[in-house]
Amino acid sequence: MRKRWLVYLLCLFTLGLTQTLTQAQPNNAFPLLVQSGDNWAALAVRFQTDEALLRQLNPHPNPQRQPTIGTELILPETAVPQTGSLIRPFGTLLATAAQHQTSPWLLALRNNHTSPHRPALHQLLFIPNSTTTPRDLPAGFTSLELSQTVGKPGQAVGLRAVLDSEQPVTAVLGNNEIGVFANGRFLVGLTGTGAFFGTQQPSLQIQVASAPLWEQPWQFRDSDSWTFQQLTLTGTAAQIDQQSIAEERERLFAIWEKDSDTPQWNTPFQLPIDNFLEISSDYGARRSYNGGPYRTYHEGVDFAAYGGTPVLAPAGGTAVVAEFLYVRGGAVIIDHGLGIYSGYYHLSSIAIAPGDVVTPGQLLGEVGTTGLSTGNHLHWDLLVDAIWVDAQAWIEQGMSCWILAGLNGACN
Ligand SMILES: [Zn+2]
Structure with missing residues (x-):
């Protein structure tokens, strides 16, 4: 009986403690996820507080440093958000007011200026409106x-x-x-x-x-889900011609480094293969050869599939490579525009020629095990700005349509 009372008492005590803690938390002391343009000056305007207080609540060894995109900041209890635009004008307050269809005197008042006739070159100006979040963006x-x-x-x-x-x-x-x-x-x-x-x-x-x-x-955070692969090369596989590997790589990078200005696709990217057994290796898998360090990673996605399975264009583009190579075997590379290239390797046959314009779903070739390969599979890679990126993530994020929308284009 006495034990039970003790438990009740403990419970009551804990409840009381939790309540005190909750009360101590002010309603508006919420953490803020920093976006592009959320620098100290912009945040001070937006939350009607001052920069010094914001820096004090969020100390950093380098006082010059702006808040990092993708990290959280603590706001003061007194923070009250307001809406409006922040701009860096090229002329006087008067000209800026005319451009933004607001009163020059209101603008002067809100920005602590004595007169709207004074130049306000490259100075951060706040223009109140009801819809915009004040952010300090690049000029214009x-x-x-x-x-x-x-x-x-x-x-x-x-x-x-x-x-x-x-x-x-x-x-x-x-x-x-x-x-x-x-x-x-x-x-x-x-x-x-x-x-x-x-x-x-x-x-x-x-x-x-x-x-x-x-x-x-800008905060980048590494994934903790990379896989690690130990590969053993013996016999003929160990006698790979390093010179040929380097030459092939150099030749392809000369292609991948070219940017054309126009997107050549207008649909979301699709997987380049319908019938596959499994994804046998993801992009980014760390690789160690013959017990050495994990110095390289897998630059594409491997689809294990039966020989002869059709390989299809994921989106529109132009074939810039369609030939047999030393490492990659039967190879097709498609230029999608804007520095985006996709590649299809180890093909047993190639169905298109260099210069061909391809449409989504068009047959590019068939799965094989040509070049440096140990079994039938499709190695699919995607380069953006001459850097290998994760093609599966590219599709999942809908990057191809995100880009077209950014250029005021349609994607369907
Ligand atoms: Zn591969």
Whole structure:
């Protein structure tokens, strides 16, 4: 009996404690997932607080550093969100007010300016409206979207934006120049990261004409689901001609590094094979040869299938390679435009010729085991900006239509 009372008492005590903890939490102290354009100045305007307080709540060893896209920030209890646009104008407040159809005096008041006649060059200006989230975007951008808020190594990386007017734009992720494509005021940037990119916070930099460089770090988090494969090469397989491998690679990279400006597809990408037994190796599988370190990874997706199974074009494009190669055997490579290439290897036969324009579902060849291969399978690879990316993730994310929509195009 006494024991039971003790349990009740304990329960009551715990309940009381939980309640106190809940009460101590202010209603609006919610964490915020940082998006592109959420820098300290923009967040201070948006939540009607000041930069110093935000930095104090979210300390970082480098005080110059802007909040990292894909990480969470703590907001102060007093944070109250407001809506509107943040812009970096090229002229006076008066000109900006006219452009945005608002009162110059209201603009001056909301931005602590004494007069609307003063120039406000490259200064962050807040324009209240009811629909927009205030974000500090690159000069002349009315929107900027990323394909993923937390980047995933091995996947294609995309950005899309709408600009006030046509402007020359370049973009860089870490050390890697991003392929940028425009359709008037609509803009898409594309690159990949590779399966060994790891967890890191590379800087996303965007340069618009002669405006100051726009820059924000971006969180990439490595997957914990990579598979590890130990392969043993013996006899003839061990005597692979390294020279021929290097030459083939070099020749193909000369093709993959070319970007054409126009998308050649207008449908979602499909799997290139209908009848397969299993996916025998995913993209990014770490590989060790003869007990060595895991220094390489699988650059495509392997579909185990019977010899002679049809291999089909996943989307529209132009065949740029259709021939037998040393490593890849019967090979077809399709240029889809915008620096996107897909490849089909170890084919027993090839059904198209270089220069052929292919339509979705068109027969490219048949599954075989030609080149350096130990059994019938299709090795399918996808390159974006001359980097191998995960083709399965590409399809699952609907990247092909996401890109077309970013260029104001249709996809169906
Ligand atoms: Zn393979």
